[in-house]
Amino acid sequence: MDLSxxxxxxxxxxxxxxxxYICYRIRIPVIVGxxxxxILVGPHGLQLISAVQQVEVMSEAxxxxxxxxxxxxxxxKELIQLKKAVFLGGTVQIILTIAAFAGISRVLGFPPNIAxxxxxxxxxxxxxxVLKILQERASMDSxxxxxxxxxxxxxxxxxxxxxxLIPVLSGIHPTTGAGHNFYDLxxxxxxxxxxxxxxxxAARFLIPKILSVIARTRSREIFLLxxxxxxxxxxxxxxxxxxxxxxxxFLAGLFIAESQYSLSALExxxxxxxxxxxxxFISVGMLLDGAFxxxxxxxxxxxxxxxxxxxxxxxxLSAVALRYPLRPIILVGMGLAQVGEFSLVLAKEGLSxxxxxxxxxQLFLSASILTMTVTPFWMALSPYVAQWFTRxxxxxxxxxxxxxxxxxxxxxxxxxxxxxxxxxAKSAPLKNHLIIVGFGIGGKHLARAxxxxxxxxxxxxxxxxxxRKYSKMGIPIIYGDASNRATLEHVGIHTARVMSIVISxxxxxxxxxxxxxxxxxxxxxxxxxxxxxEISDLRKLGADAVIVEEFEASTEVFHRVLSHYLxxxxxxxxxxxxxxxxxxxxxxSLDTESNPFLSIQEDITNVQISxxxxxxxxxxxxxxxxxxxxxxxxxxxxxxxxxxxxxxxNPEPGMHFFAGDAVYLFGEHQDILNAVKLFKASxxxxxxxxxxxx
Numbered sequence: 001m002d003l004s005x006x007x008x009x010x011x012x013x014x015x016x017x018x019x020x021y022i023c024y025r026i027r028i029p030v031i032v033g034x035x036x037x038x039i040l041v042g043p044h045g046l047q048l049i050s051a052v053q054q055v056e057v058m059s060e061a062x063x064x065x066x067x068x069x070x071x072x073x074x075x076x077k078e079l080i081q082l083k084k085a086v087f088l089g090g091t092v093q094i095i096l097t098i099a100a101f102a103g104i105s106r107v108l109g110f111p112p113n114i115a116x117x118x119x120x121x122x123x124x125x126x127x128x129x130v131l132k133i134l135q136e137r138a139s140m141d142s143x144x145x146x147x148x149x150x151x152x153x154x155x156x157x158x159x160x161x162x163x164x165l166i167p168v169l170s171g172i173h174p175t176t177g178a179g180h181n182f183y184d185l186x187x188x189x190x191x192x193x194x195x196x197x198x199x200x201x202a203a204r205f206l207i208p209k210i211l212s213v214i215a216r217t218r219s220r221e222i223f224l225l226x227x228x229x230x231x232x233x234x235x236x237x238x239x240x241x242x243x244x245x246x247x248x249x250f251l252a253g254l255f256i257a258e259s260q261y262s263l264s265a266l267e268x269x270x271x272x273x274x275x276x277x278x279x280x281f282i283s284v285g286m287l288l289d290g291a292f293x294x295x296x297x298x299x300x301x302x303x304x305x306x307x308x309x310x311x312x313x314x315x316x317l318s319a320v321a322l323r324y325p326l327r328p329i330i331l332v333g334m335g336l337a338q339v340g341e342f343s344l345v346l347a348k349e350g351l352s353x354x355x356x357x358x359x360x361x362q363l364f365l366s367a368s369i370l371t372m373t374v375t376p377f378w379m380a381l382s383p384y385v386a387q388w389f390t391r392x393x394x395x396x397x398x399x400x401x402x403x404x405x406x407x408x409x410x411x412x413x414x415x416x417x418x419x420x421x422x423x424x425a426k427s428a429p430l431k432n433h434l435i436i437v438g439f440g441i442g443g444k445h446l447a448r449a450x451x452x453x454x455x456x457x458x459x460x461x462x463x464x465x466x467x468r469k470y471s472k473m474g475i476p477i478i479y480g481d482a483s484n485r486a487t488l489e490h491v492g493i494h495t496a497r498v499m500s501i502v503i504s505x506x507x508x509x510x511x512x513x514x515x516x517x518x519x520x521x522x523x524x525x526x527x528x529x530x531x532x533x534e535i536s537d538l539r540k541l542g543a544d545a546v547i548v549e550e551f552e553a554s555t556e557v558f559h560r561v562l563s564h565y566l567x568x569x570x571x572x573x574x575x576x577x578x579x580x581x582x583x584x585x586x587x588x589s590l591d592t593e594s595n596p597f598l599s600i601q602e603d604i605t606n607v608q609i610s611x612x613x614x615x616x617x618x619x620x621x622x623x624x625x626x627x628x629x630x631x632x633x634x635x636x637x638x639x640x641x642x643x644x645x646x647x648x649x650n651p652e653p654g655m656h657f658f659a660g661d662a663v664y665l666f667g668e669h670q671d672i673l674n675a676v677k678l679f680k681a682s683x684x685x686x687x688x689x690x691x692x693x694x
Contacts, residue, residue, distance in 0.1 A: 008049045012282055015041060015048075029129050032373050034278050038285020039369075045290055063345060064249040065269065066277045068231045070127060070156055071253020072266045082150035084322060084465060089147055090154020093318035093336065097123035100310050113169040117355045120162045121347050121364065122307060124155045124340040125315075128277075129375050134335075141440075142505035143462050144331035147319050151336065156250070159342045163247050163349065164193060170353035195241045203234055203255045211261045223261075224268045230256065231269075246345045284344055285369065293366045303367040308337040308378065323464045325481040326393050327508070330386035338375045339368035383507045390484070430456050431495045437482040437512055438503035439466055439475075442528060446500055447475065458491040483511035485519060493519045501527040501543075506534060510541055517542025609639065609664055610672050612679045616659040620678040626653045634675040636667035 016037040023033035041048040098119030105115035130148060131140075139145045207230060214226040231252045238248030256265050293300060316333030324332075347364055350356045356364065434450055434457040436443050443459060450457045459477035461467050467479040480487035482501070493499075499516050501509050509527055516525055527543040529535070535546045555576055562572050614621055620628050630636045641648045641655065642662040648655065657663065663679065665672050 005054045008054075011048050012037065012041060012279070016278060016282060028373075028376050029132055030278075031126075031129055031132075031281050032376070034281035035285040035369050035372065038282040039288050039290060040285075041282070042286030042288070044286075044288060044292075049286065060245065061279075063246050063277075063280045063341070064231065064235055065272055066128070066280060066341065067246045067250040067345075068253040069266065069269055071250045071255075072257050072262055072269070073253075082146065082153065085147045085150025086154045089318045089322050090151045090158070092321045093151050093315055094123050094155065094158055096317055097311060097314040100314055104306070104310070114355055117166070117169050117346075117350055120165075121343040121350065122311070122339060124158070124343045124346075125152060125311070125336045126338050126340040126372055126375065127152045127156065128341060129338065129372060130335055130379070133376060133379055137506065139505055142328075142503070142508065143324060144319075144328040144335065144505070147322060147324065147328060147332045148335045151315070151318060151332070155340065156342065159247060159250065159346070160196075162346060164196070166346070166349050166353055166355070170355055196238070199234070199237055199241070200251065200255075203251070204258075207252075207255045208259045211256070211259055211265075215261060215264075220268070223264060227256070227265045227268055246342075280341075284365070288365050288369060289362055292362045296363065296366070300363065300366040300370060303363060304370040304374075307339065307367060307371055308374070311337045325462050325484075326390050327386045327481060327483070328462065330389055331382050334382035334385065335379055337378055338371040343368060387511070390481070393484075430458065430492045432497040433457055433492060433495070435460065435482075435488075435491055435493065435496050435499040435516075437499065437501045439463075439470065439477060440502065440504070442502035443500075446502065460487065460491060483508060483515050485515060488516060488519055493523070496520065496523055498524045498526065501525070503528075504530075506530070509534075510537065513538055513541045513543050607667065608669055608672065609666050611662055611664055612676055614657050614659050614661040614663060614679050615681040617681045618659075618679050620657050621659055622656055624654050624656050625651055628657065628678065630665070630675055630678070634667075634678075635671045636665050636675045638663055639666045640664040 016034055019037045019040075020030045020033040023030055023036075039045050043049070098116070100119070101122045102115040102119035105118045106112070110118065130152065134140050134145050134148065140149065210226065210230065211223075214223050217223075231249050234252040234255075235245040235248035238251065239245050256262055312333040314333070315336035316329045318336075319329040319332040344365075347356060347361060347368075351358070351361050434446075434455055436446055436450075436457055436459045439447070439459050439461040443461075447457060447459060457476065459470075459475060460480050460482045461470075461477055462479070462481060464479055467477050470477050478491065480490070482488065482503075493516060501512050503509060503512075506529065509529060513525055513527055516523060524545075525543045526545045526547065527538050528547045528549065529538060530549045532548050532550055535548065538546050559572055559576065562575075563569070625631075625638060630638060638651055639649070641651050641657070641664070643658065643660070665675060667675075
């Protein structure tokens with residue numbers, strides 16, 4: 001028995017475990033660890049792997065499953081929500097990046113087809129690395145996070161036309177740019193495209209029907225097999241018409257994502273995806289020639305630096321097209337600066353189609369792995385770069401703002417377009433008003449409460465579409481960065497009474513808090529954040545109150561749990577107040593011995609509130625509460641009766657029960673079970689049979 005593959009896999013996973021753990025400790029994405037593992041164990045490294053071809057075959061399965069899950073995690077609904085970032089931002093980023101690298105390649109002497117192909121492979125970014133970093137930093141819901149996600153979705157979709165165009169590019173003459181049998185190539189392209197559309201149509205029609213039949217079996221094993229079968233079938237179908245396995249897998253994921261079975265499919269496939277994806281990145285690292293990398297280190301470093309800088313600029317321009325402020329522009333550009341997983345797939349296809357030489361492929365691979373490796377550090381640097389650019393921009397804006405004030409006879413006033421009679425419709429300068437930073441769910445609720453309470457307010461929001469939409473509705477909202485001193489001047493920071501910061505970017509929350517406190521030492525600042533570890537930093541920067549989503553969610557959970565155990569409401573409220581008064585510290589170091597609930601918990605563990613419906617022709621129908629004997633005969637209390645849409649709490653003794661009433665019973669578990677028989681229909685039984693049957 002040949003055990004070489006098993007030995008190689010044990011070496012790969014053992015070493016990758018060690019490298020991945022080191023990467024985790026120094027806060028580098030695990031994917032980078034897998035790449036480094038491949039470099040170490042590969043034929044150009046320590047040569048610890050003998051079954052290289054078998055490992056590469058398994059890595060192909062890995063990329064198939066990786067792209068399948070990426071497709072599963074996308075949806076038409078998500079595309080609609082991010083439509084502007086996806087289609088406008090993504091289009092601008094792809095076109096500008098392809099044009100930039102194609103132009104650079106032409107200057108360096110590459111023929112047109114290869115120059116365009118280089119633009120293809122360098123226009124894509126690493127979804128796996130960037131999204132993981134954004135999730136770890138709780139920045140997915142920030143403006144920069146949303147734009148980055150939208151552009152990456154478009155990049156994932158762009159792989160389809162890029163794969164279709166590779167055979168066309170490979171048929172163009174390298175010097176004249178003319179195609180060999182161009183019309184034949186065009187006809188082939190049209191045929192493949194037609195087959196591709198037919199495949200999509202057939203898959204969209206068949207997949208939901210197949211999954212519906214499989215789901216009726218209620219067998220997780222059969223559903224898992226069906227999911228794999230669909231993924232591999234579509235992947236093989238796309239490969240058969242001249243496209244890649246990975247593209248087919250991605251499309252299969254998209255088709256299943258539009259069905260009602262997407263979550264089940266994703267849940268079943270995720271463990272396998274993680275395993276095979278690690279093999280894919282390890283195999284990519286194995287392809288890297290360490291000797292070539294060292295021998296051409298200056299060139300590799302130069303190429304990697306050019307890729308990072310050019311992609312940062314092009315990515316930033318895509319955010320400019322979306323009309324976002326300077327900070328998100330910088331963050332988006334620097335977040336998209338690396339080469340992506342799809343680029344590696346395209347590069348392999350280009351190598352087989354002679355669009356890349358072995359030497360150029362090694363240069364691309366070396367530079368790509370380098371850009372992936374430095375991505376965590378580059379993205380960690382991006383807030384400071386954005387802050388530096390913003391500081392320079394502020395100086396210019398402040399000069400312009402000061403000049404505008406000097407030229408005017410009176411200080412600027414805020415004149416939001418509001419409905420007649422609204423408290424925010426006054427044209428006089430605002431005073432003692434509320435400044436709301438961010439207009440998500442929290443900002444909308446706060447604005448609504450302020451309107452009801454007749455509190456004047458102004459909203460600062462960095463999403464231009466949100467500003468345009470709600471300003472037309474009369475909301476006093478303006479577009480601007482709340483960490484910008486000139487912007488805060490414009491909304492009357494010096495005369496404001498309260499500022500509420502309800503945005504999702506942790507770094508931005510800190511900057512806004514610091515700037516607002518510096519400009520108005522007396523303003524009351526309430527900052528919302530996600531994690532408890534950020535409380536101390538925000539308080540040091542000047543926040544008077546910090547609302548932690550993590551804590552508030554936990555508060556709601558224990559409130560509902562304790563209420564279900566019938567803990568007195570005043571005890572729950574006192575416990576909640578103590579936690580808030582101690583700055584959330586009680587939640588981390590709860591002394592269970594002093595818990596006021598422990599003394600009564602043992603006495604009420606068997607007590608419950610249950611709901612039972614009065615059935616037609618039941619013994620209790622049309623009887624009054626007193627006549628039912630629930631309290632005296634069954635030791636059960638009726639705390640409420642719901643009749644249609646009306647609830648009668650603490651019903652009177654003379655209230656009748658009618659069929660369809662929902663009755664809320666309070667008592668011990670067994671007593672309630674004994675009383676339930678009164679609410680059940682007993683047609684056709686004698687009184688004796690009724691008692692015996694119950």
